[in-house]
Amino acid sequence: MNKRIAVIRGDGIGPEIVEQAIAVLDAVARRFGHQFTYAEAPMGGCAIDGWGVPLPEESLQTCLSSDSVLLGAVGGPKWDAQPPHNRPERGLLQLRSAMGLFSNIRPARIFPQLSAACPLRQDIAERGIDFVVVRELIGGVYFGRHSTETVEGEAKATDIMSYTESEIRRVAHVAFQTAQKRRHHVTSIDKANVLDTSRLWRRVVSEVAEEYPDVTLRHMYVDNAAMQLVRDPSQFDVIVTENLFGDILSDEASQITGSIGMIPSSSLGEGTRGLYEPIHGSAPDIAGQDKANPIGTILAAAMMLRYSFSMSAEADAVEQAVSAALKDGLRCGDIMAPGCTLVGCREMGQEICRRI
Numbered sequence: 001m002n003k004r005i006a007v008i009r010g011d012g013i014g015p016e017i018v019e020q021a022i023a024v025l026d027a028v029a030r031r032f033g034h035q036f037t038y039a040e041a042p043m044g045g046c047a048i049d050g051w052g053v054p055l056p057e058e059s060l061q062t063c064l065s066s067d068s069v070l071l072g073a074v075g076g077p078k079w080d081a082q083p084p085h086n087r088p089e090r091g092l093l094q095l096r097s098a099m100g101l102f103s104n105i106r107p108a109r110i111f112p113q114l115s116a117a118c119p120l121r122q123d124i125a126e127r128g129i130d131f132v133v134v135r136e137l138i139g140g141v142y143f144g145r146h147s148t149e150t151v152e153g154e155a156k157a158t159d160i161m162s163y164t165e166s167e168i169r170r171v172a173h174v175a176f177q178t179a180q181k182r183r184h185h186v187t188s189i190d191k192a193n194v195l196d197t198s199r200l201w202r203r204v205v206s207e208v209a210e211e212y213p214d215v216t217l218r219h220m221y222v223d224n225a226a227m228q229l230v231r232d233p234s235q236f237d238v239i240v241t242e243n244l245f246g247d248i249l250s251d252e253a254s255q256i257t258g259s260i261g262m263i264p265s266s267s268l269g270e271g272t273r274g275l276y277e278p279i280h281g282s283a284p285d286i287a288g289q290d291k292a293n294p295i296g297t298i299l300a301a302a303m304m305l306r307y308s309f310s311m312s313a314e315a316d317a318v319e320q321a322v323s324a325a326l327k328d329g330l331r332c333g334d335i336m337a338p339g340c341t342l343v344g345c346r347e348m349g350q351e352i353c354r355r356i
């Protein structure tokens with residue numbers, strides 16, 4: 001297959017980690033007989049420096065005309081004084097909106113080799129943590145009307161949370177289709193005992209479930225879900241939830257798996273084109289020192305293969321190569337443990353390529 005991938009290297013450690021993810025994609029292309037071509041799309045602080053805006057029109061068009069988009073990270077102290085509308089992160093919000101990315105998929109998986117990094121009790125970690133959070137990304141209270149006014153002499157703030165059936169339906173489909181590629185179990189999380197949006201959420205998700213008889217569905221209240229995630233995360237396969245609950249629960253899920261440098265994320269809209277990135281930021285404190293862990297970005301590239309290009313065997317090969325490198329004791333600084341071998345960003349990338 002031939003695929004064109006837009007590449008946003010971004011700022012800080014972005015260029016270093018993206019370089020290694022591209023090396024891994026090239027190793028996959030060689031082994032499986034594909035051809036990947038890369039189109040540069042400057043975004044973030046480097047785009048402000050070069051073009052005056054965080055997302056130049058040409059970069060946006062490059063992303064919209066590619067089969068998928070790979071992103072490192074954007075931002076850094078150099079651009080902190082920019083006005084809110086021209087900050088590096090603004091480019092990311094503009095890109096998500098222009099690409100119509102309504103679902104965010106974030107896996108929470110603990111490699112057995114890193115189970116010591118899990119902050120949960122060892123017996124809980126050893127039961128295995130391997131689930132994904134599918135979060136609705138462009139609806140709910142973050143996108144409702146916000147206002148602050150003075151009422152009877154005191155300040156009053158209001159944020160409106162609303163969902164339409166179609167907004168819920170489309171993200172529910174993403175969750176069920178994700179479960180079909182995994183262990184066929186969806187947990188839908190809401191607050192249907194209190195919120196009307198949650199009661200609608202529950203009804204629509206249940207209707208969509210009827211189209212996926214091979215997937216089981218259960219509903220869970222968000223307060224219970226927050227507890228269950230730390231009590232026994234092994235019970236989850238695919239979690240689907242609305243924007244605000246998903247924002248909070250996906251961070252909780254990331255934390256229980258250990259290092260921030262290990263976790264990828266994908267955002268999808270209609271069709272197969274997605275945006276794939278690690279969950280961390282541009283880590284200015286270690287930029288340019290060959291210290292960054294490239295695994296989150298490499299696993300994001302594996303998600304691109306799986307979800308945008310339907311290349312499951314290729315994605316498996318990348319994940320197995322990462323696992324093998326860890327098994328052989330190779331560690332970047334953020335996941336270093338006694339008895340292991342410390343490697344830099346470049347060497348970790350090369351070692352993973354060798355194992356593809």
Ligand code: NAD
Nearest residue numbers: 073074075076077261280281282283284285286292293334
């Ligand atoms: P951060 O995620 O960049 O860094 C937090 C800590 O984790 C730092 O100590 C860093 O060294 C470490 N870290 C992060 N990624 C790592 C990796 N791959 N390997 C090893 N260590 C790693 O968060 P921050 O410091 O709050 O933010 C820095 C900049 O990144 C800010 O400008 C912020 O706005 C931006 N940011 C961008 C994105 C994005 O592009 N999607 C996301 C979050 C933050």
